[in-house]
Amino acid sequence: xxxxxxxxxxxxxxxxxxxxxxLSITHRMTGVINVAGFFLIVLWILFLALGPEYYNFYQKFLxxxxxxxxxxxxxxxxxxxxxxGIRHLAWDFGYGYEIKxxxxxxxxxxxxxxxxxFFIWII
Amino acid sequence: MxxxxxxxxLIQRVSAIVLIPLLLFFLHSLVDLVNTDxxxxxxxxxNYLSIIIFTLFLIFGALxxxxxxxxxxxxxxxxxxxxxxxxxxxxLTSAIxxxxxxxxxxxxxx
Numbered sequence: 133x134x135x136x137x138x139x140x141x142x143x144x145x146x147x148x149x150x151x152x153x154x155l156s157i158t159h160r161m162t163g164v165i166n167v168a169g170f171f172l173i174v175l176w177i178l179f180l181a182l183g184p185e186y187y188n189f190y191q192k193f194l195x196x197x198x199x200x201x202x203x204x205x206x207x208x209x210x211x212x213x214x215x216x217g218i219r220h221l222a223w224d225f226g227y228g229y230e231i232k233x234x235x236x237x238x239x240x241x242x243x244x245x246x247x248x249x250f251f252i253w254i255i
Numbered sequence: 256m257x258x259x260x261x262x263x264x265l266i267q268r269v270s271a272i273v274l275i276p277l278l279l280f281f282l283h284s285l286v287d288l289v290n291t292d293x294x295x296x297x298x299x300x301x302n303y304l305s306i307i308i309f310t311l312f313l314i315f316g317a318l319x320x321x322x323x324x325x326x327x328x329x330x331x332x333x334x335x336x337x338x339x340x341x342x343x344x345x346x347l348t349s350a351i352x353x354x355x356x357x358x359x360x361x362x363x364x365x
Contacts, residue, residue: 163323170316173281174356177309181359184293194289203289207282214278217271224268252282 155216155238162213169206204253211252212245263322270319277312300363309360313353321349 179186193199219237222228228237284305288296299305324345332338 160327163320164327167320167324170320170352174313174352174359177356177359177363180293180296181362187293187296191289191292200289203285207285210278210282214275218275221268221271252286 151238152234155241159213159216159220162209162216165206165209166213169210172206204249207252208245208249211248212241215241215244215248263325267319267322267326270315270322273311273315274319277308277315280308281312297363300360306360306364310357313356313360317349317353321345324349 176190179190194203219228219241222237228234284299288299291299300309325342328338328341328345332341
């Protein structure tokens with residue numbers, strides 16, 4: 133196959149970092165992290181189907197400090213991706229393009245994602 | 256004429272919207288599920304609502320991750336051969352994950 137040496141998009145190496153671009157790349161990173169989270173969910177249901185010995189082993193890991201840390205992290209990742217996804221959907225429908233609005237909605241997404249994660253795990 | 260790129264774009268958005276209530280339902284039960292034991296977890300699937308929501312979550316989640324990862328590959332991978340291999344891995348993963356999940360779910364219910 134012919135090698136394509138054209139420029140890649142988005143040009144993250146030469147990009148000047150801004151709040152909006154940081155949120156955008158975080159959307160992609162949380163998307164990839166969510167794939168790992170999805171994998172853990174499938175593994176969880178597989179172990180549940182395999183029986184109590186397997187399930188208890190998995191459960192023990194999830195309840196450990198490291199397990200809880202991972203779960204809270206995944207929760208934030210999923211919630212952030214969801215809220216920022218709603219922001220993307222608003223753009224798809226043509227709303228919220230103004231720089232001020234986009235920055236404000238970004239702050240709201242960040243705030244809501246942390247707040248929701250807090251509510252799920254602490255309360 | 257069919258527009259493949261437009262279809263992908265649309266399916267990604269539609270799956271995203273469908274996933275919102277499914278994800279919220281799952282996250283809502285997550286803490287309880289972690290704190291309960293084996294029988295408690297089985298009880299979670301003792302009603303049709305949980306089963307249906309979980310099945311939809313597996314299907315739409317796999318669809319959404321396939322499109323999302325495919326888009327990332329498209330943007331960052333230059334090498335044509337590598338792109339083909341990675342897309343095949345994504346295709347395989349996005350098929351195996353929901354199948355394993357749904358088969359497990361059937362075993363749990365039966």
